[in-house]
Amino acid sequence: xxxxxxxxxxxxxxxxxxxxxxxxxxxxxxxxxxxxxxxxxxxxxxxxxxxxxxxxxxxxxxxxxxxxxxxxxxxxxxxxxxxxxxxxxxxxxxxxxxxxxxxxxxxxxxxxxxxxxxxxxx
Amino acid sequence: xxxxxxxxxxxxxxxxxxxxxxxxxxxxxxxxxxxxxxxxxxxxxxxxxxxxxxxxxxxxxxxxxxxxxxxxxxxxxxxxxxxxxxxxxxxxxxxxxxxxxxx
Numbered sequence: 001x002x003x004x005x006x007x008x009x010x011x012x013x014x015x016x017x018x019x020x021x022x023x024x025x026x027x028x029x030x031x032x033x034x035x036x037x038x039x040x041x042x043x044x045x046x047x048x049x050x051x052x053x054x055x056x057x058x059x060x061x062x063x064x065x066x067x068x069x070x071x072x073x074x075x076x077x078x079x080x081x082x083x084x085x086x087x088x089x090x091x092x093x094x095x096x097x098x099x100x101x102x103x104x105x106x107x108x109x110x111x112x113x114x115x116x117x118x119x120x121x122x
Numbered sequence: 123x124x125x126x127x128x129x130x131x132x133x134x135x136x137x138x139x140x141x142x143x144x145x146x147x148x149x150x151x152x153x154x155x156x157x158x159x160x161x162x163x164x165x166x167x168x169x170x171x172x173x174x175x176x177x178x179x180x181x182x183x184x185x186x187x188x189x190x191x192x193x194x195x196x197x198x199x200x201x202x203x204x205x206x207x208x209x210x211x212x213x214x215x216x217x218x219x220x221x222x223x224x225x
Binding site: 037044045046047050059061062095100107108109110112113114115 | 123154156158160164165166167168171172177209211212213214215216217218219
């Protein structure tokens with residue numbers, strides 16, 4: 001059974017940084033692309049970033065480009081999201097999600113974690 | 123950027139009803155569309171990919187259709203477990219969601 005467990009969320013001041021992690025199990029992690037998707041309180045889903053199975057191809061939403069970096073450690077089955085220069089509008093639950101099918105990014109998120117809350121406030 | 127417009131934003135329905143949700147793309151996207159269901163406080167769940175392919179394990183009362191720029195998600199005979207918010211998605215763009223609640 002696929003399991004995705006996010007961690008690293010919390011309260012941070014505007015302009016601060018945070019690193020989210022997503023520990024994956026139950027599937028061959030290094031065969032699949034992965035995503036981060038966020039949801040501000042009471043709002044719709046917003047796709048944030050994705051990367052291919054090897055990490056060599058990365059994709060970002062315009063709203064986070066240049067501030068966020070997605071990466072992965074296939075030896076540890078962990079997905080990361082490094083977030084810099086955080087803004088109030090980055091406040092959201094951040095979900096990691098597994099892409100399908102294998103290898104490149106197809107934007108079909110067939111398994112999701114339960115999310116980690118990031119709050120940006122002074 | 124391609125915009126995805128869902129309608130309606132809210133839908134009230136009764137158990138057993140047939141429900142249809144529409145998603146329109148601002149330009150043709152072939153069949154590169156997914157549908158998700160999200161219940162309050164929970165992560166989303168993929169229902170349909172490539173516009174009409176049902177994810178394994180999703181009940182057959184759910185179906186998707188369309189290609190180009192107009193797509194529909196249909197729920198035949200709405201069940202109590204089907205209430206929630208539904209999102210369409212094309213690549214890095216989600217629709218704004220359709221909340222299905224009890225009439």
